[in-house]
Amino acid sequence: MKLGLNNKHIYLLCVLAGALLCAPRPCFAQRSGVKSLYKRAAGEAARAYPVETAKKATRLARQASSVKLKGPSYQTSRQAAPSLEELRRSVAELETLQKNLLEQKLFLEGQNRTRLAVFQAIPDGLAPVNTYSGTVFKTVYNGKTEIFGAIAAHTLRSMPQMPGVLEKTFRVAVVRNGQAHVVPVRVVQVSSRKLFDVALVKFRPQDEALFAPLTLAKASPAEGEVYSHGFACGLPMTVSSRSVKAVSPWVIKTTMPLEKESRAGLCGSAVLNKRHELVGIHTGSSANLQNPAKDVGYVAPASLLRGLVEAYHNGGEGAFALVLNGKEITRLNVDEFVSSVELLDKKGNLLWQKKVTGKFSPRQVEEQLAANHKVQVIKLVIGKTGWESASLPQYEGILKETDNVKTGVLDWKKGRLVK
Numbered sequence: 001m002k003l004g005l006n007n008k009h010i011y012l013l014c015v016l017a018g019a020l021l022c023a024p025r026p027c028f029a030q031r032s033g034v035k036s037l038y039k040r041a042a043g044e045a046a047r048a049y050p051v052e053t054a055k056k057a058t059r060l061a062r063q064a065s066s067v068k069l070k071g072p073s074y075q076t077s078r079q080a081a082p083s084l085e086e087l088r089r090s091v092a093e094l095e096t097l098q099k100n101l102l103e104q105k106l107f108l109e110g111q112n113r114t115r116l117a118v119f120q121a122i123p124d125g126l127a128p129v130n131t132y133s134g135t136v137f138k139t140v141y142n143g144k145t146e147i148f149g150a151i152a153a154h155t156l157r158s159m160p161q162m163p164g165v166l167e168k169t170f171r172v173a174v175v176r177n178g179q180a181h182v183v184p185v186r187v188v189q190v191s192s193r194k195l196f197d198v199a200l201v202k203f204r205p206q207d208e209a210l211f212a213p214l215t216l217a218k219a220s221p222a223e224g225e226v227y228s229h230g231f232a233c234g235l236p237m238t239v240s241s242r243s244v245k246a247v248s249p250w251v252i253k254t255t256m257p258l259e260k261e262s263r264a265g266l267c268g269s270a271v272l273n274k275r276h277e278l279v280g281i282h283t284g285s286s287a288n289l290q291n292p293a294k295d296v297g298y299v300a301p302a303s304l305l306r307g308l309v310e311a312y313h314n315g316g317e318g319a320f321a322l323v324l325n326g327k328e329i330t331r332l333n334v335d336e337f338v339s340s341v342e343l344l345d346k347k348g349n350l351l352w353q354k355k356v357t358g359k360f361s362p363r364q365v366e367e368q369l370a371a372n373h374k375v376q377v378i379k380l381v382i383g384k385t386g387w388e389s390a391s392l393p394q395y396e397g398i399l400k401e402t403d404n405v406k407t408g409v410l411d412w413k414k415g416r417l418v419k
Contacts, residue, residue, distance in 0.1 A: 114276050115236070116212035118229045119172040121151055121268065122182070123164050133230030133268035134172060134201070137278050137302075138213035139309055147208045148312075149185060149201040150305060152267035152283050153385075154193040158399045168387060168396045174210050183207040189312040191304070192337035192385040192401065194359055196250070196320075197283040198300045200308045214270060216302040217277035220247045226254060226279055228297075230269025232262055242271070242297060249301070249323055250362060252280055256297035260287040271299045278302050284359075308334055322380075325366050329378065329410050330417060339383040339403040341365055346376040369412070380408040 121132040132155045138147050149172070157165045169186045189200040203211075221244050228239045242254040254271070256263075269282040280299040288294040304320070311318030311334045319331040322338070332338075338360040343352040352368045352375075369375055384405040387397040410417050 113212055114214060114270065114272055115229050115238070116176070117214045117278075118231070118270055119149065119174045119211070120231045120234075120265075121155065121166055121185075122171045122173055123166055124170060131173075131231060131234050132166065132265050133232075133270075133282070135230075135268060135270040135278065135281055136203075136211040136213045137216055137270075137305065139216055139306060141309055141313060146309070147203065147211070147213050148188075148305075148309060149203060150268065150281050150308075151199050151201060152193075152281065153190055153197045153199045153399075154283075155267060156187065156190070156199060156399050157397075158401075160398060176210055181207075181210055183210070189308045189316065189334065190385060190387075190399070191308065191334045192383070194337040194339070194356060194383070194401070195332070196300050196304050196334075197359065198281050198304060198308065200305070200312055214272070214276070214278040216305060217273055217275075217279050220252055220301050220303070221273050221279055224274070226271050226273055228266075228269045228271045228282055230266050230282065232258075232266045233264050237262075237266060237269070239269075245296065247301075248362070249303070249321065252299040252301055254297040254299060256285045256295040259292070260285075260295075278305075281305070311335075322362070324362055324378075325369060327415055329412075329415075330380065330408050332382065333384075335385045336405070337383050337385065337401070338380055340381040342379040343368055343372065343375045344377040344379065345374045348377070351375060375412055378410040378412050380410070382406045382408060 117136045119134045119136065121134045123131075132151060134149050134151045136147065136149050138145055140146070151166070155166050157167050166187075169184060171182050172185050174181050174183070183204065185201045185203055187199050188202045191198050224244060226242050226244060228242060230237055237258075239256075239258055241257060244252065244254055246253040252271070258266075263285060266285075267283055271279045271282055273279050280301045282297060283300050284298045286294075286296045286298075307318045307320055316333075316335060318334045320334065321328045322330050322332055337356070339356050341352075341354045341356070342350060343365075345351055351372055354364060365378075381403070382405055383401055383403040385399060385401050388400045389397055408417060
């Protein structure tokens with residue numbers, strides 16, 4: 001018969017019953033009844049908790065009471081009864097253990113739910129075919145909840161006859177309740193692969209119910225662990241422990257505890273915090289051949305997704321701040337990127353120049369600004385990403401990047417744009 005007590009009382013009974021078993025008379029004379037109570041309380045704990053937790057409770061109770069059973073009639077060797085403070089510590093330890101187990105249980109349940117927010121993006125091109133990851137999230141715009149998908153922009157076609165990449169419209173595969181679904185999606189907003197490297201996609205309304213969209217995190221993680229869900233080498237992939245190394249408005253850097261050969265297709269994965277909120281989208285990683293432990297994973301922050309949604313609703317117009325050393329020096333539209341940077345002194349002499357061939361890194365410019373105090377002017381050449389018709393009729397469109405669309409000149413000392 002159950003005692004009808006809550007979990008805290010069950011554990012407390014385990015400890016106190018053990019204490020009574022070694023107490024002096026007259027309580028000691030009641031050891032037979034106390035023994036029964038002890039057994040019933042321990043049994044209740046075993047039914048209410050996992051095996052390891054019940055073992056922990058019983059072990060602590062026996063340590064507190066110093067009870068030894070010998071034969072059917074049993075004898076008791078008594079030591080000094082535990083103090084009230086010792087009993088309190090034992091109960092506190094059990095309560096902490098109970099809390100940790102509950103937190104772990106809730107985290108694992110939440111982690112299972114977040115797997116319903118990722119999909120595989122399948123190219124329609126010929127072999128060799130890669131399958132990329134995608135992430136589904138929800139956001140509120142003008143009081144209405146909307147559902148979007150996000151992929152890495154570099155997975156989109158940038159030249160004709162490029163196999164194994166995605167077009168403006170492509171297919172995604174999802175498995176729900178053991179059933180496979182292949183549905184079409186369409187790219188509705190894109191940022192340059194040289195800037196944020198994220199593209200926004202929309203599903204058909206009837207397909208949105210296939211997913212359990214993620215909630216965007218309100219802030220980037222300052223420290224601690226994150227994890228990610230996606231697909232790699234065509235298979236589901238969860239990277240359970242990614243430590244945050246650095247955070248900026250442009251990128252979150254994490255550790256990447258996954259061998260380089262196992263990462264293909266991981267770009268577009270959902271990166272989440274311990275509250276299961278979407279921190280950002282995985283867009284790539286480094287590979288240190290000498291020391292793989294130094295590999296870095298790159299994540300586009302969730303705040304950039306909000307900017308892409310804003311641009312989607314405003315004809316492609318959505319500005320992001322370009323920040324250097326904590327100063328906003330200009331604003332770029334979501335489809336713009338920095339194609340080159342020049343640092344000049346007050347006479348216009350060139351001190352440093354960088355042609356951006358890959359992804360723009362503000363850190364490189366900041367390092368030069370810190371090392372050279374003669375810098376008076378920063379000159380930025382801005383490019384633009386857009387769709388153009390493909391030369392072959394079977395392709396809907398390709399991404400075109402024009403390197404020189406406009407130039408921005410900033411007086412660094414005064415902190416304002418000259419033109």
